Amino acid sequence: MNSDLQLTKDFPILDRKVHNTRLVYFDNAATTQKPEAVMSAMTQYYQTSNANVHRGVHTLSDESTLAVEKARKTISSFLGADASELILVRNTTEALNGILYGWALHNLAEGDVVITSQLEHHSNFVVWQEACKHTGAELKVIPVLEDSTLDYKWLEANVAHAKLIALTYVSNAVGSVLDVERVVTVAKKVGARVAIDGAQAVAHMPVSFKSLGVDFFAFSGHKMYGPMGSGGLLVRSELFKSNEMQPWLFGGGMIAEVYENKTKFHDDPIERFTAGTPDVASAVGLAAACEYLSKIGMKTVEKHDEELVAYAFEKLQAIPQVTIVGPTSKRVGSVSFLYEGVHSHDVAQVLDSQGIAVRSGHHCTMPLHVANNWIATTRASFAVYNSKEDIDLLVLGLQKVAEVFGK
Ligand SMILES: Cc1ncc(COP(=O)(O)O)c(C=O)c1O
Incomplete structure (x- = not known):
C-alpha cells in the first residue's frame, strides 16, 4: 500500500x-485538520436549514x-452503536464528566473502588479523583510497566470492590493500546462498569462499541x-433503561411535563439527555x-x-540524541521522544521555524511523566494526510536542533 493516501x-x-x-502538521492528537467536506456540510446547514x-x-x-x-x-x-446510545457533547472531557455527574455520583459510595491508570490523560483522571472525593469511594491507579503499557496483573490482583474501571483505549502520550477484552473480562468478575476514553482511537482504527x-x-x-x-458519549442502552444513568443537565428540551x-x-433517553x-x-x-x-x-x-508509525519509529530511532518513549511493539497514532540535553519546547520551536508542528510538554499526562521521570516529551502524531515524506522532513528538522543547540 502507498503510505501517502494523497488526501x-x-x-x-x-x-x-x-x-x-x-x-x-504533526499535532493531530491534539486536534486534526478539517476536510472541505466537513466545512461545506456545516456551511450548507447554516445556509439552508438553520432553525x-x-x-x-x-x-x-423540521x-x-x-x-x-x-x-x-x-x-x-460509524462507531458500531445504536443512535439511541449516543449523547452528543462537545468533547471527550465533557463526555467523561457526563459519566461523573450522570452515573458516578448516583452509583458510588464508601467501600467502592474506582480504577484508572498512570497512563491516563488528565481528563480521564481528575474526574475520578472528583468522583471519589464526593462519594467516599477509593481511587486505585494501575501502574505502567517499563514500556508504558499497563500492568494487567496488578489490575487482576486489585479489582475487588471495583464499581468502575476507566481507561484510555490509545494513550495520547505514547500510543500504547489497551487490551479492552482483558479489561472487560476482569470487570465482569466483580460486576464493575467499564468506561473507555476513546479520544485517540476513533481516528485511527475501526471501533465497534x-x-x-x-x-x-x-x-x-x-x-x-x-x-x-x-x-460524544456512548452509553450502553441498558443503563438508560434501568435509570442507572441519569441526566446531568436540566432544563428545556429534556422534559415531558413541568408543573410548579x-x-x-x-x-x-436521547431527549432526556439533550x-x-x-x-446541530x-x-x-x-x-x-x-x-x-x-x-x-x-482498515x-x-x-x-x-x-x-513504523517509519517514524525506524527513522527517529536512528538519531543518536533521540530516545523514543513507550511501547516497542504495537502503538497507534503517534511517536513521542526525548532529545538529549534539549527541552521539548525548544525542540518544538526549532521545528516550528521549519514549518513543522509537533506537540511538546507533558501532553496532559503528568502522572505518566512523573512515574517515568520525564520532564517533557516531544510528540509527532499522525493523520490520513501525512506521508513518509513528512516524516523525512521531521528528521531533517531535528538535524537543525542539533545545529542550534550544538548537541
Ligand atoms: C486520551 C485523551 N483523552 C482525553 C482528551 C481530552 O480531549 P478533549 O480536549 O477533546 O476533551 C484527550 C485530548 O488530547 C486525549 O488525548
Whole structure:
C-alpha cells in the first residue's frame, strides 16, 4: 500500500505556509485538520436549514431536527452503536464528566473502588479523583510497566470492590493500546462498569462499541476530522433503561411535563439527555467527518497509521540524541521522544521555524511523566494526510536542533 493516501488536497489549511515553508502538521492528537467536506456540510446547514430543533412547527425547524437525528445515526453507526446510545457533547472531557455527574455520583459510595491508570490523560483522571472525593469511594491507579503499557496483573490482583474501571483505549502520550477484552473480562468478575476514553482511537482504527462490550465510550469529534466542539458519549442502552444513568443537565428540551411542584423527564433517553439547544451544525460536521473516513475505509486508515508509525519509529530511532518513549511493539497514532540535553519546547520551536508542528510538554499526562521521570516529551502524531515524506522532513528538522543547540 502507498503510505501517502494523497488526501492533502481535501484539507485547504495544508496549502498554507508557516515561516515561508510548507506546513507539516504533526499535532493531530491534539486536534486534526478539517476536510472541505466537513466545512461545506456545516456551511450548507447554516445556509439552508438553520432553525431551532423540535420547538418550531415549521419547515426549517423540521429540517434542523432531521439534520441532527440523521447526524446522530451516521456518527453512532460509524462507531458500531445504536443512535439511541449516543449523547452528543462537545468533547471527550465533557463526555467523561457526563459519566461523573450522570452515573458516578448516583452509583458510588464508601467501600467502592474506582480504577484508572498512570497512563491516563488528565481528563480521564481528575474526574475520578472528583468522583471519589464526593462519594467516599477509593481511587486505585494501575501502574505502567517499563514500556508504558499497563500492568494487567496488578489490575487482576486489585479489582475487588471495583464499581468502575476507566481507561484510555490509545494513550495520547505514547500510543500504547489497551487490551479492552482483558479489561472487560476482569470487570465482569466483580460486576464493575467499564468506561473507555476513546479520544485517540476513533481516528485511527475501526471501533465497534457493541463488540467492545463496554458500558461507556467517550470521544472527541475534533480529533477525527470533525469540527471543534463536537464529540460524544456512548452509553450502553441498558443503563438508560434501568435509570442507572441519569441526566446531568436540566432544563428545556429534556422534559415531558413541568408543573410548579414537579417535573417529568422525557422517556426517550436521547431527549432526556439533550437539555437546551443542540449544536446541530457541529453534529452535521461530525457526521460528514464519519462519512469522509468511511469513504477512505477505516482498515485503510489503520494500515496507513501503522506504516507511518513504523517509519517514524525506524527513522527517529536512528538519531543518536533521540530516545523514543513507550511501547516497542504495537502503538497507534503517534511517536513521542526525548532529545538529549534539549527541552521539548525548544525542540518544538526549532521545528516550528521549519514549518513543522509537533506537540511538546507533558501532553496532559503528568502522572505518566512523573512515574517515568520525564520532564517533557516531544510528540509527532499522525493523520490520513501525512506521508513518509513528512516524516523525512521531521528528521531533517531535528538535524537543525542539533545545529542550534550544538548537541
Ligand atoms: C486520551 C485523551 N483523552 C482525553 C482528551 C481530552 O480531549 P478533549 O480536549 O477533546 O476533551 C484527550 C485530548 O488530547 C486525549 O488525548
